[in-house]
């Protein structure tokens with residue numbers, strides 16, 4: 001077992017619900033064994049992906065001062081541009097060799113939650129590029145729908161109400177991110193990675209990666225295996241919040257990006273995270289007298305903010321006042 005499962009989720013979109021349990025079972029198995037799998041048969045078109053890739057290339061090619069007009073370190077809402085070395089996913093390595101654009105669920109500045117200063121709530125900060133904001137907002141909504149479909153299959157596998165996650169992902173704090181990994185050169189420090197080894201923070205991550213390669217996943221035995229690009233797929237992985245929510249029935253698995261030599265790499269993860277007030281408390285059917293709940297309940301926003309503080313030096317300083 002040294003390559004990730006590939007699951008065709010097309011039956012989840014069929015009217016005939018009799019095909020769903022078989023897919024739910026494959027997802028459940030993959031979440032337990034790997035915490036990582038590919039999905040194909042999803043409704044995101046290749047035209048959409050091409051448009052996003054072309055937008056990403058245009059944005060990251062802008063001059064630094066242009067990108068820094070939406071500097072993520074200058075906002076409380078975790079939105080905008082993160083320059084190279086803003087993140088350090090593996091504290092034992094140098095900062096990551098990548099630049100990023102992050103957006104979330106858009107709430108206008110005059111929304112009561114934003115006026116009240118609720119963490120992670122605020123307007124998106126898009127670059128001033130034609131068509132960009134519309135493309136990204138549409139894709140955010142479509143990725144949230146795709147996440148909802150996968151969560152329904154997981155609810156089915158967990159034998160809880162199929163719509164259990166639906167209400168909890170209403171007005172979510174999910175993040176859509178674009179990443180550019182500049183090329184590594186033979187003279188580059190072997191220590192510096194595109195993305196240091198880490199587990200994701202949230203519930204499920206749906207990752208588009210271009211054809212450059214470089215993503216690696218740590219298998220249960222401890223060895224790093226490649227998760228190569230697979231045309232038309234997303235890589236799905238479990239984050240720590242869902243591992244916690246499911247009392248570790250589902251696993252969050254370490255992964256990293258070794259930037260390929262001499263080529264740029266672009267990727268787009270969508271991190272699905274519930275409404276900020278959702279209580280992450282052991283899910284039904286995930287504990288028993290032999291396997292009691294291991295984790296203290298925490299809200300989705302509290303948990304995410306604590307993890308951001310570990311990754312971003314500027315957020316640590318913020319947290320320490």
Ligand SMILES: O=C(O)CCC(=O)C(=O)O
Pocket residue numbers: 179195200207209215255256257267268269
């Ligand atoms: O770019 C990738 O392929 C992976 C990125 C990643 O793991 C992350 O942003 O959490």
Ligand SMILES: [Fe+2]
Pocket residue numbers: 198199200205255
């Ligand atoms: Fe990740």
